[in-house]
Amino acid sequence: MCTTHSQLDADYDNYREQLISAGLLVPSGVAGVYGLSGTFEGIIESFESLVTRHGNKLNPEVVRFPPIFNRQTYLATDHIETMPDLLGSVHSFEGSTLEHLDMVHKLKDGEDWTSGLSPTEVMMVPAACYPLYPTAKDTVLPEQGRLVDLRTFVFRHEPSPDPARMQIFRQREFVKLGTPQQALEHRNFWLEKGQEILKSVGLNVIAEVANDPFFGRGGKVMAASQQEQELKFELVIAVASEEKLTAISSSNCHLDHFGSEFNITTQDGNHAHTACIGFGLERIALALLKTHGLDPDNWPQEVREELKL
C-alpha cells in the first residue's frame, strides 16, 4: 500500500499526542527525546525481566556499559564511514579564562559559541555491542565462544515526529563471539526466540530481511550487499502506522568485521565471527501500548501474566 508522507506524519502526530496526553511520554522540546512515565518504565522493566528469564537459560556473561565510550574505540569501527549522520560526539570546554569569557560573550551575542569546545575522549554509543569488542581485543575465544548479555542507551541523531524513532533509547542485546557456525547458529536461534518472546506478549511480529541506514549513495551499495547476504533481519509490527511497520528487534550477522578489527580469534587461529540480537526496549513498550491499549491495567490477562505485571 502506498502511504503518503502527510498521512504518515498524521499517524505519527496522532500516536505521539495520545502518548503525551496519557502521560506516558513527557516531551522535552526536541523531536525524539522524551521523559518516560513510571508506567512506561514499568513495561520496559517487565519485558526485560521476561527476556532475562529466557536468556539466563543460556548462562550468558552479563555486562552493562554506559552510553558513552572511548573515542578511539569508536574510530576503530567504521561507523563514521558508514553512518556519519547518526553519530554523537561529546564535546566540552577545555580553554583558558579568556577563552571562556569569549565563549560566553559569543553565546550572549547570539554567535556560534560551540567553536570554543573541544572533542572529549568519548563518543555516544551507537549500538549496544560496540563497547564490548575492544574488551576482547587480541584474545583467543574459548572453544564454545562467548555469549554476552548487554543493555545500554544508544544514541542516533535522527530527530523525527515518529514517537518510535527516539534519538536515545535502550537496546537489550545478546552477542555471540565465536566461529562462523556459532555466530550463525546464535543469529538463527535468536531470530526464532525473539519471535517466540514477542508473540508470547501478543506482538504478532513479522520477520523481514533488512539493512542498516547506511549514509548517502554509497550506502545504497552497502545496503544492497547486506540485503543480498541476508545479514540483517528485523521483527516488525504496526506501532504508530499500520502501513509503515516498525522494527522492534533485529538480528545481525557481522561476519568477521569486528573479529578482524579487534583481532579476536577462535581456537583455529581465524578471526572470530560475531552476531547479535537486539531488542529495542522503548519501541517494544510502544508496540505493547499500541496493540493492547494505553492502560496496562486493561491489557489481556495472559499478557499481564507473561509480563508479571
Add this chain to the structure above:
Amino acid sequence: MSKELIREILAKHGRLSASIETLNDNSDLYEAGLTSLATVGLMLALEEGFDLEFPDSLLSRKTFSSIEAIEDAIDEIQN
C-alpha cells in the same frame, strides 16, 4: 581499454588483499578482499574515472563482483 582503467581504479581504491595482477577478469573481487565499504570508494572512483553515475538499479553487490561485471555495468550505462 576500459578494463585497463577498471584495473587501475581497482588497484588504487579496492583495498584488495590479493594483488591486482593475479586477478583475471572473472575473478570474484569479494573473495579477493573487496569489502562493502571499499565498494563505495570503488564506485565513486569509477564514476569519476568514467564520468558517469551508477543508477540505483545497479547499486548492488553483483555489479562490483568482478572486473567483467563492472565493465558490463559501465557499458550498460554508457549505451
